[in-house]
Amino acid sequence: MTAQDTAQGETVLRLSGITKRFGALTANDAISFSLAKGEVVALLGENGAGKTTLMNILFGHYTADEGSVEVFGQALPPGQPGAALAAGVGMVHQHFTLADNMTVLENVLLGTGSLWSPGLGKPAARRRLQALAEDFGLVVDPDARVAELSVGERQRVEILKALYRDARILILDEPTAVLTPQEADALFLTLRKMVAQGLSVIFISHKLHEVMAISSRVLVLRHGKLVGEVATRDTDRHQLATLMVGAEITAPAPAEARPGAVLMRLDRVSTQPRGNRPGLDAVDLDIKAGQILGLAGVSGNGQGALADLISGLDAPASGTLEIAGHPVSGWNPRSALHSGIGRIPEDRHRTGTVADFTLTENAVLESYRDAPNARAGWMDWSAARSKTEAIIAKYDVRCPGPEARIRLLSGGNMQKLILGRVLEAAPRIILANQPVRGLDIGAVTYVQEQLIAARDAGAAVLLISEDLDEILTLSDVIRVISDGRLSPEFARGEKTPAELGQWMAGQGFDHAA
Amino acid sequence: MTEIVDILISASFWAAVLRIASPLIFATMGELICERAGVLNLGIEGIMVIGAFAGWMTVYAGLGLWTGVAVAMLAGMAFGALHGVLTVPFGLSQHVVGLGITLLATASAYYAYRLALPEVTNPPRIEPFQPLHIPGLSDLPWLGEALFSQTALTWAAFACVAVVSLVLYRTPLGLALRAAGENPHAVEAQGLSVGAIRMGAVIVGSGLMAVGGAFLTMSAFSSFFFEMVNGRGWICIALVVFGAWKPGKALLGALLFAGFDALQVRLQQTGMGQVVPYQVFLMIPYLLSILALILMSRRAHVPAALMTPFNRGER
Numbered sequence: 106m107t108a109q110d111t112a113q114g115e116t117v118l119r120l121s122g123i124t125k126r127f128g129a130l131t132a133n134d135a136i137s138f139s140l141a142k143g144e145v146v147a148l149l150g151e152n153g154a155g156k157t158t159l160m161n162i163l164f165g166h167y168t169a170d171e172g173s174v175e176v177f178g179q180a181l182p183p184g185q186p187g188a189a190l191a192a193g194v195g196m197v198h199q200h201f202t203l204a205d206n207m208t209v210l211e212n213v214l215l216g217t218g219s220l221w222s223p224g225l226g227k228p229a230a231r232r233r234l235q236a237l238a239e240d241f242g243l244v245v246d247p248d249a250r251v252a253e254l255s256v257g258e259r260q261r262v263e264i265l266k267a268l269y270r271d272a273r274i275l276i277l278d279e280p281t282a283v284l285t286p287q288e289a290d291a292l293f294l295t296l297r298k299m300v301a302q303g304l305s306v307i308f309i310s311h312k313l314h315e316v317m318a319i320s321s322r323v324l325v326l327r328h329g330k331l332v333g334e335v336a337t338r339d340t341d342r343h344q345l346a347t348l349m350v351g352a353e354i355t356a357p358a359p360a361e362a363r364p365g366a367v368l369m370r371l372d373r374v375s376t377q378p379r380g381n382r383p384g385l386d387a388v389d390l391d392i393k394a395g396q397i398l399g400l401a402g403v404s405g406n407g408q409g410a411l412a413d414l415i416s417g418l419d420a421p422a423s424g425t426l427e428i429a430g431h432p433v434s435g436w437n438p439r440s441a442l443h444s445g446i447g448r449i450p451e452d453r454h455r456t457g458t459v460a461d462f463t464l465t466e467n468a469v470l471e472s473y474r475d476a477p478n479a480r481a482g483w484m485d486w487s488a489a490r491s492k493t494e495a496i497i498a499k500y501d502v503r504c505p506g507p508e509a510r511i512r513l514l515s516g517g518n519m520q521k522l523i524l525g526r527v528l529e530a531a532p533r534i535i536l537a538n539q540p541v542r543g544l545d546i547g548a549v550t551y552v553q554e555q556l557i558a559a560r561d562a563g564a565a566v567l568l569i570s571e572d573l574d575e576i577l578t579l580s581d582v583i584r585v586i587s588d589g590r591l592s593p594e595f596a597r598g599e600k601t602p603a604e605l606g607q608w609m610a611g612q613g614f615d616h617a618a
Numbered sequence: 619m620t621e622i623v624d625i626l627i628s629a630s631f632w633a634a635v636l637r638i639a640s641p642l643i644f645a646t647m648g649e650l651i652c653e654r655a656g657v658l659n660l661g662i663e664g665i666m667v668i669g670a671f672a673g674w675m676t677v678y679a680g681l682g683l684w685t686g687v688a689v690a691m692l693a694g695m696a697f698g699a700l701h702g703v704l705t706v707p708f709g710l711s712q713h714v715v716g717l718g719i720t721l722l723a724t725a726s727a728y729y730a731y732r733l734a735l736p737e738v739t740n741p742p743r744i745e746p747f748q749p750l751h752i753p754g755l756s757d758l759p760w761l762g763e764a765l766f767s768q769t770a771l772t773w774a775a776f777a778c779v780a781v782v783s784l785v786l787y788r789t790p791l792g793l794a795l796r797a798a799g800e801n802p803h804a805v806e807a808q809g810l811s812v813g814a815i816r817m818g819a820v821i822v823g824s825g826l827m828a829v830g831g832a833f834l835t836m837s838a839f840s841s842f843f844f845e846m847v848n849g850r851g852w853i854c855i856a857l858v859v860f861g862a863w864k865p866g867k868a869l870l871g872a873l874l875f876a877g878f879d880a881l882q883v884r885l886q887q888t889g890m891g892q893v894v895p896y897q898v899f900l901m902i903p904y905l906l907s908i909l910a911l912i913l914m915s916r917r918a919h920v921p922a923a924l925m926t927p928f929n930r931g932e933r
Contacts, residue, residue, distance in 0.1 A: 166806065166930070184930075187809030202807035204800040206919055211793055216808030220791045266808070 114141040117305050118163075118194075118274055123172035125158055132158040134329045135172070140274065145296065145306040147320035147337070149313075149349055152516075152543045155329040156309045157199065160276045164196045165189045176274065187216075195267025199278040199309075201259050205252040209245055209262050210234060213269050230269075237268050241295050252381070256404060257288040264295065275299065276307045281315055285403055286573065286606035293319050311349070312574070313342040325349055350546045357550060359557045362581040365394030366429075368534050368565040369415070374424035375589075376410050383589035384410045387424065390584070390591060392534060397556065397566040398594075399580025403609050404571050407589035409451070412538045412569060416448045417441030429533075442471055447532030449523055451539045451569075453516065457523050460512035464504060467511045468493040468526050496525030501551075517548030524555055535559055538569045553579055573602055573609075587611040621888040622881070631880055632764035636772055639876035641666070641833040643775040645854040646861070646868045647782045648694075648826030653858055654786065655819030656799035656923040660716025661701045662827050663851030664723030665694045669828025671727035674835035674842040675734065677744045687771070687832055694828020695821045697723050702820035706813050709927030720851070728844060741841035747771055771829075771837045776869075778826065783865040795819055799921035802928040812928045827851070853907070860911050862918035874910060878903035 118140040125133040132155045140146055148156045161167045163174055168184035175181065176192040189196075203212050214230055231247050238244060243261040251259065260280060267275055277296075281289040296306055296319060310316050316323055317337060325333035325348040333348040346354055369392040376384035382405055390411075392398055402408055413419040414426070417438035425432045428444045441448070448471075450456040458467045469478045469489045477488040493507040500521045504514055511519060520540070527535065537556055541549040556579065560566050570576050576583060583600070585592035585608035592608045600608075607613060625631050645666055652659040659665075673690035677683055697719055704715045735742070747769035750756075756766040786792035794815050797805045802812040830850070835842045853875060861868025882899040885891060891899070 164807075185809070186806055190809040196807065198803070198807060200803070202801065202804040204797040204804045205922065206800045207793070207797065212797075212804065214790070215793055215797050215804065216790075216810040218790055220794055220810070222790055224788060225790060225793065 114143060116140070117142050117177055119175040120159075120163065121173050121175070123159060123162055123169045123174070125155075125162060125167060125169050131329050133162065133169070136326075136329075136331045137172075138324055138331065138334065140305050140307065142305055143300050143303050144322060145300060145308055145320045147316040147323045148307055148309045148326065149311065149316050149323055149345060150326035151311055151349060151545050153545070154326040154349075156326055157278055158329075159326070160196065160278060160307065160309060163189070164194060164276060190216075190270050190272075193271060193273035194276070195270060195272030195274070196276040197260065197263040197267065197278065197280055199280075199282065201263055203251045203259055203262060206250070208248050208250055209254070209265075210247040212251060212262060213247075213266050217270065234265060234269060237265060241268065241298050242291065243268075243295060256283045257285070260284070260292070272304070274305045274307070276309070278309045279311075280308070281310065281312065283404055283571070285609040286602050287610055289315070313345050313349075314574075316345065317342060327351055346546075354546055354550065356578060357553045357557060359397070359560070359579065359581075362396045362560065364396040364581070365563065367391045368394050368429055370427040370430075371414075371421075372425045372427065374414070374421045374426060376414055376419050376422050378589075379410065382409060383407045384422070385414065386589035388589070388591050392565045392567055394533070394563050394565050395560060396581045397560050397568055397579050399576035399583045400567065400569045400586055401573055401576045401583060401605055401609060402571070402586035406609075407586050408538070408569050408571075410589065411586065412451060412536060415441070415446060415534075415536045415567065416450070417446070442530075445531075445533035447527035447530060447535045447564075449520075449527055449535070449537045449540045451542075453519050453523055458511050458519060461510055463508050464497070464502070464511055464514075464522060465490050465493040465507045468496055468507075468522060471526060472530065492529070496522060496529060499529075500525040500555075517544045517551075520544060520548065520552060524552060528555065528559060532559075533564060535564050535566045536569075537566060539571065540568070541570075541575065542572075573605060577602065585609055587614065590614050621885070621890065625881060625884045625888075629760050629763035631884065633767050634880040634883075635873060635876045636765070636768055637838060637876075638879050639872045640768075640772045640775040640837070641830040641850060642854055642857060642872040642875065643869060644778060644830030644833060645827040645851060646830075646857045646872055647778050647865060648823040648830065649854050649858045650861070650863060650865060650868055651782065651795070651819050651823035651826070653924055654799045654863060654921055655795050655816045656802060656921060656926065656928070657702070657705055657816055657820050658712045658716060658925050659698075659701060659719075659820060659823060659827075660713060660855070661697060661719030661723060661824065662716075662854055663847060663849070664720035664727075665697050665824050665827040666831030666834075666847045666851050667727045668697060668723040669694045669831030670835045670846060671731060671831075671842050672828070673832030674744060675730070677836065678742060683747055683836060686836055687829060690828045690832035690836075691825040694831070695825040697828075698821040698824025699817075701824065702817040705927065706816045706820070709929055712925050712927075731842060741843045743840040744836070746835075746840040747837040769837045771833050774829075775833070779865050779869045786865065796921075798928075799923055802923050802926075806928075806930065812930075816928075827854075830854070856907060856911060859915050859918065860907070862915055863921060867914075871910070871914075875903055875907055878906050 116139050121137050123133050123136045136159060150156045162169045165184055165186040165188060173180055176194060181192055182188045210227060210231055213234055214225055234247050243265055245258050245261045280292060284292065300306060308319055320337050323335050323337055323340065323345060324331060327349060371388050371390040373387045373389060374385055375387050378384040385407055400408065417436055417440060420436040426436060454460065472478055478485055490507050497504060497507060502521045503518050541552050556566055568579055581597055583595045585605055587609060588611060645662060649659055649662055669690040672693035673686040676686035676689040701715055701719045704710045705712050749767045750770050752766050756762045786796060794805060794810055798812050798815045805812045805815065831847060834846055857868050857871040860871040882902040886896050886899045
């Protein structure tokens with residue numbers, strides 16, 4: 106044990122020279138660090154920096170090409186989550202690993218005992234689970250089916266799964282991405298309780314204020330390399346951001362908006378629910394020219410329903426939808442496009458692009474039937490190609506060329522092509538659904554600046570995001586969606602993040618859902 | 619209408635229902651296990667053929683009936699293992715592999731039959747399972763003939779439903795199996811092997827399918843002939859859906875289908891059979907099954923990871 110280790114307390118985990126390659130990409134490049142008992146280490150980095158890969162190696166989902174993992178002084182056999190669990194490592198995955206058709210208790214019990222034991226021993230397990238839940242403030246009904254739980258509750262189940270197996274080291278992968286600010290605060294409280302009991306936590310995040318709030322030490326990853334390790338009390342957000350990106354960054358600061366006419370109006374619009382996701386519930390909404398309207402809310406509260414409605418994928422079940430003062434009828438994607446709506450979809454891989462189509466084909470997906478891309482029913486590929494080349498040049502899409510398949514592009518470049526496709530059609534209304542999710546900070550800034558520029562040119566922008574920080578940065582006015590209902594309109598700076606969080610949690614609405 | 623009532627009150631009708639349902643019950647339980655673990659096993663039809671042949675051949679060669687059942691099960695498990703290797707670690711299309719297994723197993727059975735008995739024109743017979751006499755119950759008037767005149771294999775089929783139910787819902791193994799078909803990542807993250815669970819489910823499930831096939835040659839009839847499985851495997855696939863992937867409801871489905879089948883055979887022999895072509899009667903069980911499927915299973919919860927291969931360490 107070195108002097109440094111003693112100063113920090115007992116070392117519980119040591120990663121040495123972890124390297125992992127996926128084809129030509131080196132996702133982790135000789136990463137070494139150690140974790141002490143009772144500390145929270147934040148693993149900070151942009152999307153694709155290699156944070157999750159590193160933790161997947163530690164937990165045994167992946168096998169490292171080089172390097173070793175030691176837990177409590179014992180080498181951990183690679184590639185075996187069972188061994189990691191037995192050694193006291195628990196992981197809360199970003200995409201929850203729960204079976205929806207089973208109860209909370211069953212999910213917790215899965216894999217805990219021998220597969221060949223005759224019974225499940227539910228009564229004893231239920232008591233133990235309830236005791237743990239009380240100790241750590243993780244309230245959840247053990248007999249509820251996971252399918253019926255909210256996202257926050259599911260996360261509590263994930264944490265309980267680890268605690269039930271006596272985890273001493275807990276890895277949390279982007280745990281706050283799906284939570285309201287209040288839920289995130291409750292999570293931090295739980296984490297502090299764990300640390301007080303001697304557990305160690307690795308907290309993966311790309312949100313600087315959370316890292317500053319919860320961690321005692323920060324490790325910064327960039328392009329698969331460990332580029333910085335600092336004690337949290339010796340650093341600040343600005344330094345961390347610079348370390349994370351590798352360059353100075355400036356967040357966009359939009360000028361005062363000059364709102365114009367109402368371009369789209371929803372008057373008591375309701376839509377059908379989709380599966381267990383709510384539809385819209387008697388929603389009134391005005392979207393004005395020259396203004397960015399930010400829609401905040403926890404994922405799955407009707408954002409999808411609103412986005413589908415505006416993009417023409419769904420029509421109102423009741424109420425009226427007006428475009429520039431005229432009620433619409435026969436609402437479908439094509440009429441939405443012809444009404445001047447530009448659509449940046451939530452999932453650029455699934456609905457934004459066709460992966461095996463070329464850039465040119467993707468660039469004309471929304472206009473392939475119209476001149477100049479098509480004439481008399483025949484595609485004019487040279488016109489389509491020159492339009493695509495113009496987008497590539499103007500929006501700085503880094504790609505092999507207009508004939509390359511779009512799946513070869515990074516998320517940021519794919520999004521730039523989509524942005525070009527939307528903005529070059531000069532839309533009057535822009536639906537930007539999670540426009541920067543999963544992008545590098547450089548690409549985030551670019552996309553956000555383009556949206557502000559479109560606003561300044563007179564477009565009405567509806568920004569849907571689960572990231573409250575993004576909403577607060579860009580929006581001229583904010584509304585909150587919860588269970589298909591919309592809050593009143595709040596001006597920029599009118600509400601604090603905590604107050605918006607209460608609306609996100611469903612408080613303050615006049616009628617019950 | 620009185621003809622239908624006459625049929626429904628005859629003890630032989632109910633005995634036939636249980637007999638017709640038995641092979642379906644075995645094979646449906648086998649398919650249900652596979653699908654609950656996330657693997658669609660379209661090899662079922664061929665695995666039933668190989669089971670029918672292997673069981674019969676064993677007894678024809680002079681070994682005991684229960685040895686025949688065991689050999690049938692092992693033969694089914696061997697084809698199940700092949701299906702499992704191709705679909706689980708290799709992650710190939712479950713549709714293509716399953717149809718391939720059906721063709722391979724069927725052809726293997728026919729080929730082996732011709733090799734063993736090259737010159738036979740009339741299928742030779744074996745001494746099949748005899749109805750089990752249960753003291754007291756079998757001697758009851760009507761009920762004795764209707765319900766208690768079955769072979770041991772039929773009773774085994776019903777016991778199989780109870781065992782599958784208990785294992786699925788009351789044991790850690792069943793929990794892991796259901797989780798593997800719902801969200802394999804949950805299984806992996808709890809330190810279990812999705813591959814091992816799915817392989818095990820496909821192998822055991824295929825063994826049960828083969829026993830279903832063996833019932834045909836060793837209990838229902840006493841010889842093996844071509845085309846004898848005759849689409850029963852496909853019916854079992856539908857029964858799993860009808861049963862919403864639950865053993866009890868699937869059993870109900872098998873009994874219902876068997877009931878329609880027993881009914882149509884008897885209707886052919888009534889006055890109606892003189893007027894209506896017999897092919898119409900043959901359609902009845904299928905038409906009613908489709909109707910029942912529509913009514914029963916539109917809101918069933920399909921195992922979420924059914925037909926989705928799981929590959930570790932992929933991104």
